[in-house]
Amino acid sequence: QVQLVQSGSELKKPGASVKVSCKTSGYTFTKFAINWVRQAPGQGLEWVGWINTNTGNPAFAQAFTGRFVFSLDTSVSTAYLQISSLKTEDTAVYYCALKQYTGYQLDYWGQGTLVTVSS
């Protein structure tokens, strides 16, 4: 079965960087694009962007350009989200989620990674 397992919670200081991983299994890695979704405490869902697992090309929501980077390690079917110059307002749970290239919804989700930014 399709599984997405994310790395554990992170506590970082403002200005630092963080890298969150999303290890996938149970399907052919290149069949789905990997999306990232942010959920601030007590708030709704916000799409960060996605990465094409065939080409490595990313796409970002306008609010997430500049400090957010996606990467892949296809040898271990894992995607990464790196956020630099962290701000307190980046405190949130970050989810990875799969989208079929022929679909328009997020079919499978990781369990989420809490990133806390605090001095």
Added chain:
Amino acid sequence: EIVLTQSPGTLSLSPGERATLSCRASQTVSSSYLAWYQQKPGQAPRLLLYGASIRATGIPDRFSGSGSGTDFTLTISRLEPEDFAVYYCQQYGNSPPGPIFTFGPGTKVDIK
């Protein structure tokens, strides 16, 4: 950018009752691009419906979706205890400058 509005913000119902949740878009959305998710506290969202009305794998048939254009509805025919959660609608857009997923603010269904 298309903005999604969900109503009501909170719906207080008893088990066995019918729940009707609304999702309204600021512009016309293709039904193919409209999905619904369920999120329970401390859990990741779960896909319920896509294409406005197609149930995802394993979703019970008490969940149904309808609508077109700018108005979409999620209906839970008879609430089970495990259905008390937050529900989000989502639309997909692919106009310049690029693709985007947009979520509504959510409707919380809680126990009356």
